[in-house]
Amino acid sequence: MRLDTDPYLSRYAERVQGMSASAIRALFALTARPEIVSFAGGNPAVEALDLEAAEAVAAAVVRESGAVALQYGIGQGRPELREQLVDVMAHEHVPAHVDDLVVTAGGQQALELIAKCFVDPGDVVIAEGPTYVGGISALASHQAEVRHVPMDAEGMQVDALEDLLLRLSQEQRRVKLLYTIPNHQNPGGVSLSLERRQRLAELAERHDLLILEDNPYGLLDFAGRIQPSIRQLVPDRVVYVGTVSKTFAPGVRTGWIAAPHPIRDKLVLLREAADLCPATLTQMIVERWLATQPWREQVKRFRGVYQEKAEAMLGALAATMPDGITWTRPSGAFYVWMTVPAGVDTSDLLAKAINHRVAYVPGRGFYADGSGGDQLRLCFSQPSVERIEEGVERLGELLTTELDLVRAVYGAHAPAAASRPEEGRGALG
Amino acid sequence: MRLDTDPYLSRYAERVQGMSASAIRALFALTARPEIVSFAGGNPAVEALDLEAAEAVAAAVVRESGAVALQYGIGQGRPELREQLVDVMAHEHVPAHVDDLVVTAGGQQALELIAKCFVDPGDVVIAEGPTYVGGISALASHQAEVRHVPMDAEGMQVDALEDLLLRLSQEQRRVKLLYTIPNHQNPGGVSLSLERRQRLAELAERHDLLILEDNPYGLLDFAGRIQPSIRQLVPDRVVYVGTVSKTFAPGVRTGWIAAPHPIRDKLVLLREAADLCPATLTQMIVERWLATQPWREQVKRFRGVYQEKAEAMLGALAATMPDGITWTRPSGAFYVWMTVPAGVDTSDLLAKAINHRVAYVPGRGFYADGSGGDQLRLCFSQPSVERIEEGVERLGELLTTELDLVRAVYGAHAPAAASRPEEGRGALG
Numbered sequence: 001m002r003l004d005t006d007p008y009l010s011r012y013a014e015r016v017q018g019m020s021a022s023a024i025r026a027l028f029a030l031t032a033r034p035e036i037v038s039f040a041g042g043n044p045a046v047e048a049l050d051l052e053a054a055e056a057v058a059a060a061v062v063r064e065s066g067a068v069a070l071q072y073g074i075g076q077g078r079p080e081l082r083e084q085l086v087d088v089m090a091h092e093h094v095p096a097h098v099d100d101l102v103v104t105a106g107g108q109q110a111l112e113l114i115a116k117c118f119v120d121p122g123d124v125v126i127a128e129g130p131t132y133v134g135g136i137s138a139l140a141s142h143q144a145e146v147r148h149v150p151m152d153a154e155g156m157q158v159d160a161l162e163d164l165l166l167r168l169s170q171e172q173r174r175v176k177l178l179y180t181i182p183n184h185q186n187p188g189g190v191s192l193s194l195e196r197r198q199r200l201a202e203l204a205e206r207h208d209l210l211i212l213e214d215n216p217y218g219l220l221d222f223a224g225r226i227q228p229s230i231r232q233l234v235p236d237r238v239v240y241v242g243t244v245s246k247t248f249a250p251g252v253r254t255g256w257i258a259a260p261h262p263i264r265d266k267l268v269l270l271r272e273a274a275d276l277c278p279a280t281l282t283q284m285i286v287e288r289w290l291a292t293q294p295w296r297e298q299v300k301r302f303r304g305v306y307q308e309k310a311e312a313m314l315g316a317l318a319a320t321m322p323d324g325i326t327w328t329r330p331s332g333a334f335y336v337w338m339t340v341p342a343g344v345d346t347s348d349l350l351a352k353a354i355n356h357r358v359a360y361v362p363g364r365g366f367y368a369d370g371s372g373g374d375q376l377r378l379c380f381s382q383p384s385v386e387r388i389e390e391g392v393e394r395l396g397e398l399l400t401t402e403l404d405l406v407r408a409v410y411g412a413h414a415p416a417a418a419s420r421p422e423e424g425r426g427a428l429g
Numbered sequence: 430m431r432l433d434t435d436p437y438l439s440r441y442a443e444r445v446q447g448m449s450a451s452a453i454r455a456l457f458a459l460t461a462r463p464e465i466v467s468f469a470g471g472n473p474a475v476e477a478l479d480l481e482a483a484e485a486v487a488a489a490v491v492r493e494s495g496a497v498a499l500q501y502g503i504g505q506g507r508p509e510l511r512e513q514l515v516d517v518m519a520h521e522h523v524p525a526h527v528d529d530l531v532v533t534a535g536g537q538q539a540l541e542l543i544a545k546c547f548v549d550p551g552d553v554v555i556a557e558g559p560t561y562v563g564g565i566s567a568l569a570s571h572q573a574e575v576r577h578v579p580m581d582a583e584g585m586q587v588d589a590l591e592d593l594l595l596r597l598s599q600e601q602r603r604v605k606l607l608y609t610i611p612n613h614q615n616p617g618g619v620s621l622s623l624e625r626r627q628r629l630a631e632l633a634e635r636h637d638l639l640i641l642e643d644n645p646y647g648l649l650d651f652a653g654r655i656q657p658s659i660r661q662l663v664p665d666r667v668v669y670v671g672t673v674s675k676t677f678a679p680g681v682r683t684g685w686i687a688a689p690h691p692i693r694d695k696l697v698l699l700r701e702a703a704d705l706c707p708a709t710l711t712q713m714i715v716e717r718w719l720a721t722q723p724w725r726e727q728v729k730r731f732r733g734v735y736q737e738k739a740e741a742m743l744g745a746l747a748a749t750m751p752d753g754i755t756w757t758r759p760s761g762a763f764y765v766w767m768t769v770p771a772g773v774d775t776s777d778l779l780a781k782a783i784n785h786r787v788a789y790v791p792g793r794g795f796y797a798d799g800s801g802g803d804q805l806r807l808c809f810s811q812p813s814v815e816r817i818e819e820g821v822e823r824l825g826e827l828l829t830t831e832l833d834l835v836r837a838v839y840g841a842h843a844p845a846a847a848s849r850p851e852e853g854r855g856a857l858g
Contacts, residue, residue, distance in 0.1 A: 010504055010701050043501055051495035058710075059488035066480035070678035072472055075439055105534060109704040137702045249499035251709035272439050273566040274703065275538040280680035281487075282708055 037391030039378040077103020084290035107243035130366030146368035155192030184217035184333035187377035201233035221332035320396030334381035343406035466820030504701040506532020513719035536672035559795030575797035584621030613646035613762035616806035630662035650761035749825030763810035772835040
């Protein structure tokens with residue numbers, strides 16, 4: 001096993017079925033080579049941060065409060081930081097009180113703690129299909145049975161969700177959680193429409209659902225548009241997860257959970273058993289960044305960077321992709337989800353892609369049930385506009401050759417993809 | 430539940446049986462009042478750090494490597510930091526290679542990941558009695574059955590361990606882990622003697638044991654004495670845990686595990702599922718601190734601070750404690766473990782102690798089996814020498830009154846303590 005890939009890629013490697021994790025890890029390790037345009041990793045563009053301001057903030061925290069910053073803190077996280085995070089939520093119109101919040105080591109620890117709190121082995125958790133690989137990891141590590149609901153350009157298909165809820169109810173299976181990333185979903189690159197948010201809230205009331213709302217990308221809408229959160233619609237039914245990883249920096253590992261107080265109390269105890277408390281130093285750096293720096297302007301800068309890259313990628317895709325390939329059109333954040341014709345397996349294709357000096361993440365890592373073999377994720381946050389165009393062109397050439405080959409072998413009757421999601425796949429892309 | 434106590438105290442509150450966790454939490458919350466001398470919390474004396482140097486280190490990391498420091502890292506932790514940690518281990522003569530290490534969010538996350546990796550519900554884990562509350566929490570949260578081995582002034586009683594191993598073997602129960610803190614144990618304040626280390630290593634070979642060696646305090650011996658680690662004696666049978674919390678600062682949440690590679694690989698995957706990766710920013714600060722600052726001199730400074738406080742506490746205890754009370758004499762770190770005569774319950778006594786403006790941690794929190802009702806922990810790392818003397822005097826007055834009361838009620842025939850450890854209690858103190 002290679003341990004020097006990034007932790008996201010490592011998660012994908014574990015989740016991609018049909019190939020061994022070690023083979024996928026070995027391929028991902030190659031994506032760090034400079035000649036390869038990597039659309040694989042999901043790192044935000046921290047180089048667009050005001051690093052001088054970040055240095056001043058870090059120095060001031062140690063200078064003015066060193067003995068506090070270097071000491072243990074409390075399990076729930078500093079009240080001063082939670083005040084600032086409530087402000088960040090308010091910027092998205094998400095209601096919260098400082099007492100509702102638990103500071104976590106990024107969004108990933110939030111998902112892990114929530115999974116540990118709620119999931120008993122065999123419990124059903126509903127999630128979008130595809131969904132965030134780290135969410136599947138956290139749920140699977142507590143032996144949840146993840147059932148997917150397909151998506152389309154308007155996000156989770158709420159009709160399909162309703163059908164699934166009825167089926168599960170007939171099977172007398174209780175749904176422990178519904179996991180959703182309503183804004184600029186990773187990896188789908190789509191957002192839940194307003195009408196569907198309202199229907200989801202109604203379904204939650206009718207079926208007594210607890211919703212795990214994961215919102216890393218809400219502030220990265222290219223047009224600055226803000227949609228109502230599920231927490232806003234049904235506050236008592238939502239455990240909300242936020243993070244500063246995409247609006248400030250992932251290297252401080254700072255996220256949070258906003259939850260009803262009985263749940264919050266359990267999460268604080270689990271957090272203390274996991275690692276006692278968040279690092280006081282990074283908490284104080286984040287809190288000072290948010291309190292003293294123009295962070296809303298910084299978020300606008302990130303949006304601009306991603307929008308330019310999104311346009312480059314979408315333009316290049318339209319110019320180079322052969323017929324039969326579809327993809328989503330993100331209006332925020334940094335993911336494009338692609339579906340290729342049946343007969344092409346995106347896990348098998350990865351080695352060829354790397355040979356063509358371009359990398360992506362195969363689709364199977366984003367499903368708990370082994371589907372997604374004809375899908376893949378492209379992340380455009382890191383490469384430059386020129387490299388994006390180059391990489392898409394290489395991928396287009398590869399897929400053109402590959403599709404010619406499939407058609408030569410199978411004619412018009414290409415086989416179905418290796419596996420399809422249990423609940424039927426949506427029209428994503 | 431009060432959430433604003435420190436996370437250690439919160440752990441104790443959860444573990445103290447016989448009183449409700451919320452009652453203990455409420456009492457601990459009072460210990461922050463300035464009029465109370467608190468021997469309860471276990472915070473190291475970070476105010477003895479060179480804070481100007483810490484500021485320079487933090488600023489230089491962001492200035493020179495901001496875009497790396499603020500980005501995601503890899504799950505195992507930075508190789509550059511692991512190099513430095515191998516050096517720290519070498520300072521204690523503990524052999525390790527940079528590939529053996531996994532960086533964790535302090536020692537607590539190390540314990541949690543190891544528990545998650547090895548413990549299935551109902552598995553037996555052997556530990557010293559008393560032992561670190563966070564270790565019990567991590568093991569208990571994975572439903573281990575913790576069996577205690579008593580200690581005396583030379584640490585874990587290896588004869589009693591051998592008896593227990595034979596009994597467990599007759600019961601055909603497999604021991605998953607043996608958890609030990611060989612140096613300046615928390616809460617016992619004693620170290621495992623050289624002869625017993627060797628016998629423990631032999632027993633590990635003979636009984637096919639995996640040892641979880643937790644070493645937060647090894648560098649804090651007042652005389653600078655360094656004892657051989659268990660890892661040094663039987664490297665393939667040890668999962669070793671270190672931390673910079675007591676030699677640099679807990680506010681950076683940086684610890685590590687050194688383990689045989691098949692175990693290391695599993696721990697990296699668990700770590701990624703838990704929170705993806707350690708914070709790059711704090712990793713780089715620790716790595717630069719260790720690489721550029723005279724950290725060995727800093728550790729000597731910490732030792733001097735704790736030695737002075739230890740002498741103050743031991744002097745005050747000898748001067749003020751009534752007959753019938755015993756305590757350990759630490760040769761490093763910052764804990765004294767006290768045993769009071771049967772008939773006094775240290776959990777019940779805590780409210781009176783706080784009324785007397787002195788606080789400690791009741792003994793039951795340090796056992797998994799409800800014993801320790803006649804014991805308590807005093808931590809002297811935080812109060813000044815004057816405050817230590819004042820606090821011990823107050824505790825001495827309280828215990829004198831309390832013992833008079835017990836003798837008046839029961840005469841010479843005081844009842845046994847509420848509960849005794851299953852395996853019989855040692856002569857600790």
